[in-house]
Amino acid sequence: MSDSIVNEEIDRRPESKWSMVGKDPYSMPLEKIDLAHPGIWQENEFLPFLKRLREEAPVHYCAESATGPYWSVTKYKDIMEVDTSPHIYSSEPTIGIVDAYEQFTIPSFISMDPPKHDEQRRVVQGVVAPTNLKALEGLIRQRAQTILDGLPIGEEFDWVERVSIELTTQMLATLFDFPFEDRHKLTYWSDVATAIPGGGIIDNNEQRWAAMEDCLATFTRLWNERINAEPGNDLISMLAHGEATKNMPPMEYLGNILLLIVGGNDTTRNSITGGVLALNQFPEEYDKLRSDHSLIPNMVSEIIRWQTPLAYMRRTAKVDTVLNGQQIKKGEKVIMWYASGNQDDEVIENPERMIVDRPNARQHLSFGFGLHRCMGNRLAEMQLRIVWEEIMQRFERIEVVGEPERIYSSFVKGYAKMNVVLHPKKAA
Amino acid sequence: MVKVVFTDHAGSEQSVEVATGVSIMEAAVSNGISGIDADCGGSCSCATCHVYVDKAWLGKLDAMNPDEDAMLGLSTDRQDNSRLSCQIRLRDELDGIAVTTPEFQF
Numbered sequence: 001m002s003d004s005i006v007n008e009e010i011d012r013r014p015e016s017k018w019s020m021v022g023k024d025p026y027s028m029p030l031e032k033i034d035l036a037h038p039g040i041w042q043e044n045e046f047l048p049f050l051k052r053l054r055e056e057a058p059v060h061y062c063a064e065s066a067t068g069p070y071w072s073v074t075k076y077k078d079i080m081e082v083d084t085s086p087h088i089y090s091s092e093p094t095i096g097i098v099d100a101y102e103q104f105t106i107p108s109f110i111s112m113d114p115p116k117h118d119e120q121r122r123v124v125q126g127v128v129a130p131t132n133l134k135a136l137e138g139l140i141r142q143r144a145q146t147i148l149d150g151l152p153i154g155e156e157f158d159w160v161e162r163v164s165i166e167l168t169t170q171m172l173a174t175l176f177d178f179p180f181e182d183r184h185k186l187t188y189w190s191d192v193a194t195a196i197p198g199g200g201i202i203d204n205n206e207q208r209w210a211a212m213e214d215c216l217a218t219f220t221r222l223w224n225e226r227i228n229a230e231p232g233n234d235l236i237s238m239l240a241h242g243e244a245t246k247n248m249p250p251m252e253y254l255g256n257i258l259l260l261i262v263g264g265n266d267t268t269r270n271s272i273t274g275g276v277l278a279l280n281q282f283p284e285e286y287d288k289l290r291s292d293h294s295l296i297p298n299m300v301s302e303i304i305r306w307q308t309p310l311a312y313m314r315r316t317a318k319v320d321t322v323l324n325g326q327q328i329k330k331g332e333k334v335i336m337w338y339a340s341g342n343q344d345d346e347v348i349e350n351p352e353r354m355i356v357d358r359p360n361a362r363q364h365l366s367f368g369f370g371l372h373r374c375m376g377n378r379l380a381e382m383q384l385r386i387v388w389e390e391i392m393q394r395f396e397r398i399e400v401v402g403e404p405e406r407i408y409s410s411f412v413k414g415y416a417k418m419n420v421v422l423h424p425k426k427a428a
Numbered sequence: 429m430v431k432v433v434f435t436d437h438a439g440s441e442q443s444v445e446v447a448t449g450v451s452i453m454e455a456a457v458s459n460g461i462s463g464i465d466a467d468c469g470g471s472c473s474c475a476t477c478h479v480y481v482d483k484a485w486l487g488k489l490d491a492m493n494p495d496e497d498a499m500l501g502l503s504t505d506r507q508d509n510s511r512l513s514c515q516i517r518l519r520d521e522l523d524g525i526a527v528t529t530p531e532f533q534f
Contacts, residue, residue: 084473084495118501129504130532362467362476369473371498378534 011066013198014039014408018066025049030057034065035072035337035410036097038196041311042408047352050074050340059326067097070314070333071326074340076347076365078324082315082336084370086113089315089334091372096411097314097335106212108255110263110372120256121375123242127175127235128379136174140383143170144390151422156401159420163387164272171383172264177234178222189215190265193258199408200416216254223253235260267309268380270414272387273404274307275299277418278354280400285356293392299356300384305364306354311339311413313368338365339413397423430518430525434461437531448520452513452527453477463529470514475499476533477513478506482526489516505530 011018019039020028025048033049040046053060058075073079082089093099094111109120126132147166151157165187173183192211195201202208219236226237227246239245239256248256279286289295315334320327328334342365343351355361367374374380391398404418429445432455444459456464456477465476472495481489486509492500496515500506513527 080468080471080473084471114498118498121502125502125534126504129534131504134532360469362465363469367467369468369471371502373474373502378532 012038012196014042016066020049021045025052031061031063033060033072034062035312036062036065036067036070036335038199038408038410041410041413042406044406046311046339047343050337050343054340054344059324059328061326068099068333070097070335071323071328073323073334073336074344075324076341076344079336079338079341079365080369081323082334083313083365083368083372086371088318088321090318091117091315093316095314097312097333106255106258107252108259110259111255114371117371119244123245124235124238124256124260125375127233127238128376130378132233133378133382137382137386139174140171141386141390143167144383144387148387148390148394153422153424156419156421159276159398159418160269160273160404160415161417164269164415167272167383167387168265168269171268171379172261175235175260175264175379176222177232177236182218185215185218186261187265189258190261193262194266194409194412196408212254212258215257216250219253219257220250263374264376264379266412266414267374267376268383270309270407270412271304271307271380271384273415273418274309275303275384275388276398276420277400277404277415278303278306279398282354285354286397289356289392290396293389295356296385296388296392297381298358298361300381300388301361301364302354302356302358303384304366304380305342305348305361307413308339308342308364308366309413310366311410312337313372336365336368338368341365394425395422396425399423430520430523432456432518432522433524433526434463435526435528436463437529446518448518450518452479452516452518452525454514455518456513456529461529463533464513465533466514468514472496472499472512472515475503475512478503478530478533479511479513479527480507480530481509481511481516482528483509485522485525488521488525503534505532505534 018034018037021039021043040049053072053074058078060072063069073082090113091111092113109117144167147163151162169183169187172186173180189211191201192208197204222236223240227240231237231241312335317328317330317332317334320330345351367377399421401419401421405416407414407416430448431443431445432452433443435441442461444455446455453464453466453470457466467476468474496512500510
């Protein structure tokens with residue numbers, strides 16, 4: 001284990017002095033706003049901070065934070081500019097805000113620039129391409145039906161655990177052809193990979209590394225199985241047989257596996273939960289949906305915007321440059337806050353509302369744009385569409401009980417727990 | 429006005445007439461042609477307005493820029509006549525151009 005992996009000096013604990021929880025976003029000095037601390041994200045207090053930056057400092061420099069200095073980009077059009085200029089804004093060395101030890105310093109194509117990024121991505125994108133997904137649709141639907149049919153009616157239970165996690169984990173096991181009975185390990189590794197020490201899932205980075213070693217050992221066994229078999233359509237077989245990936249060093253293999261696990265897990269999971277929450281906050285939208293199920297595909301895009309399951313992606317300036325009037329120096333961190341761009345009322349009308357029939361709902365930032373645009377976007381949309389089609393067949397209403405528990409992270413924007421009660425459809 | 433003929437993956441054909449200067453993507457979106465998503469709104473950064481250009485028309489188009497080439501490189505259904513329709517501006521010489529939309533945008 002490398003010593004650089006263990007760096008507990010970066011204090012991102014809830015009680016850290018850097019937390020902005022409970023502070024008034026408009027009375028604190030502008031330069032003190034530090035969106036990277038997870039506190040306001042977990043407490044659901046982030047929106048007014050984002051709004052103030054969009055209004056007063058759309059390209060904002062935070063000189064002091066637990067994670068070092070960084071730029072925050074909060075307007076839709078500026079985010080678009082950064083995302084589509086890989087020659088100026090690099091994805092290397094990492095797309096997470098913390099340098100040196102964090103989850104994504106394990107190399108994977110999300111944190112590579114062309115041409116290596118393009119070569120490695122090309123090997124695996126076929127598995128989540130729409131042509132391949134068409135063949136998976138029946139299986140996804142069957143699994144969604146089984147999960148929904150097994151839920152208790154009229155009593156409180158945790159939607160995150162019983163539906164969102166279960167569905168996305170089953171799908172991931174299918175894509176990897178991972179032993180189905182061990183599928184919960186995938187969820188665990190995904191959670192651990194992005195967890196912040198002290199935030200509830202792990203206490204320190206040694207624990208993270210123990211889990212990652214187990215993950216690598218397990219996937220190495222599967223690699224060895226697949227490399228000795230005929231090429232198959234699962235992700236591991238594709239990596240093992242692909243020209244650009246078959247000689248990958250173990251850490252790079254681990255990085256790409258983790259990327260696919262996290263990418264295919266947290267994000268869809270939190271959008272499944274977020275949709276239920278949004279329809280509870282906007283009951284008139286739930287009414288619209290009940291009267292017209294053909295709105296589901298559009299609603300899926302809108303849920304993905306409203307939830308924005310990954311709050312940001314980081315880039316690093318490759319050269320001195322200017323963005324919306326601000327001078328950015330070579331080597332500085334630039335954070336594109338998708339969670340803010342998706343709330344930019346210059347581009348999106350009434351952005352705080354989830355509107356199931358919103359026009360141009362597909363033009364959200366949640367998948368990013370440019371070469372790093374989310375590879376699994378069609379799989380995510382398909383999973384969400386199917387789960388909502390099946391929900392609307394069965395339940396009159398999914399009632400959220402109390403406040404959901406949110407995840408302690410400024411990167412993964414989601415839910416640890418959300419209790420609901422199901423109300424069945426009345427017999428016709 | 430310039431005519432554009434869209435054929436979907438199943439072979440059904442629809443024609444639209446639009447002013448010169450607009451892109452083929454805009455011609456599709458403003459006339460309700462299905463099969464083109466245009467998620468990024470025309471900035472060559474998502475590849476969801478992918479079309480196959482009828483080979484008779486390919487030679488009349490401007491060469492693709494490196495950004496378009498890179499975005500198309502991420503598509504699993506790319507062919508020799510693949511283009512992003514947001515990058516094709518309609519001119520009088522393109523009157524009647526025929527394109528086919530893929531079964532899926534990715």
